[in-house]
Amino acid sequence: MTELSSSGEAELVVLGSGTSHGVPMIACDCPVCRSDNPKNQRTRCSVLLRKNDFYLLVDTATDFRQQALREKIPRVDAVLYTHSHADHVFGLDDLRRYNYSQPHPIPIYSRPDVLEDLERIFSYIFHPAQAGGGVPRIRLISLPGPMRLGPFHVEPIPVFHGQLEINAYRFGDLAYVTDVSRIPPASLERLAGVRTLILDALRYQPHPTHFNLDQAIAVVELLKPERAYFTHIAHNLDHDAVNAQLPPHIELSYDGLRLAFKPDGNEPRI
Numbered sequence: 001m002t003e004l005s006s007s008g009e010a011e012l013v014v015l016g017s018g019t020s021h022g023v024p025m026i027a028c029d030c031p032v033c034r035s036d037n038p039k040n041q042r043t044r045c046s047v048l049l050r051k052n053d054f055y056l057l058v059d060t061a062t063d064f065r066q067q068a069l070r071e072k073i074p075r076v077d078a079v080l081y082t083h084s085h086a087d088h089v090f091g092l093d094d095l096r097r098y099n100y101s102q103p104h105p106i107p108i109y110s111r112p113d114v115l116e117d118l119e120r121i122f123s124y125i126f127h128p129a130q131a132g133g134g135v136p137r138i139r140l141i142s143l144p145g146p147m148r149l150g151p152f153h154v155e156p157i158p159v160f161h162g163q164l165e166i167n168a169y170r171f172g173d174l175a176y177v178t179d180v181s182r183i184p185p186a187s188l189e190r191l192a193g194v195r196t197l198i199l200d201a202l203r204y205q206p207h208p209t210h211f212n213l214d215q216a217i218a219v220v221e222l223l224k225p226e227r228a229y230f231t232h233i234a235h236n237l238d239h240d241a242v243n244a245q246l247p248p249h250i251e252l253s254y255d256g257l258r259l260a261f262k263p264d265g266n267e268p269r270i
């Protein structure tokens with residue numbers, strides 16, 4: 001990881017910028033899936049926030065192991081989940097590795113419905129069938145609303161992923177809004193004033209559960225962040241070709257992208 005300045009800024013690392021299939025996609029020989037451009041190689045969608053020695057994950061993507069190796073993530077202090085779809089949770093078991101060096105179970109925060117899904121999907125963690133065999137030591141905690149997690153002010157913001165209500169998250173002057181096809185007005189208000197917006201933009205064509213490029217651009221124009229980065233990108237979008245068409249303050253994100261932000265908020269520490 002690169003060293004940070006002492007200006008009070010935190011760093012976000014895009015661990016994965018790809019849609020649920022990943023890019024390249026299995027059994028596809030389209031130009032993007034065959035591309036040599038590393039920015040067209042997208043692992044499943046997740047971000048890491050870091051300030052000083054506190055590491056906060058948003059989702060544990062299917063590719064979490066490779067992402068953790070690539071970014072040399074030394075510890076995980078907490079995990080926030082956006083929702084329980086496979087591409088966002090299937091890396092959970094690899095949190096086990098951090099239990100060796102960290103004394104306490106890793107706290108996992110999300111909505112109650114997501115925590116219930118995790119308990120069902122990973123039932124072997126909560127209902128071990130036999131002694132022996134490693135399972136992650138985690139604690140499921142329902143997010144009570146805006147709260148402080150280490151140095152980060154976390155504000156969950158409900159958005160719609162098709163008919164499913166899931167969490168976007170605001171951290172000070174940055175917001176992470178993935179897997180979204182509709183943002184209700186009250187949530188748009190809570191996103192107002194962000195300086196950096198990371199937003200779902202799947203492909204050119206409309207999709208029932210994700211913004212396409214035009215819809216994502218319209219949200220950026222409404223919220224007017226200083227800069228916006230699109231994520232959860234399918235194999236239809238070539239990194240350089242799409243970036244050449246986007247307005248200068250909007251770019252496709254890519255695996256390994258690092259962004260500085262100010263994580264401060266005003267809610268009391270809990």
Ligand SMILES: [Zn+2]
Nearest residue numbers: 020085087179
């Ligand atoms: Zn997804």
Ligand SMILES: [Zn+2]
Nearest residue numbers: 028030033235
């Ligand atoms: Zn392809």
Ligand SMILES: [Zn+2]
Nearest residue numbers: 083085161179
């Ligand atoms: Zn999803």
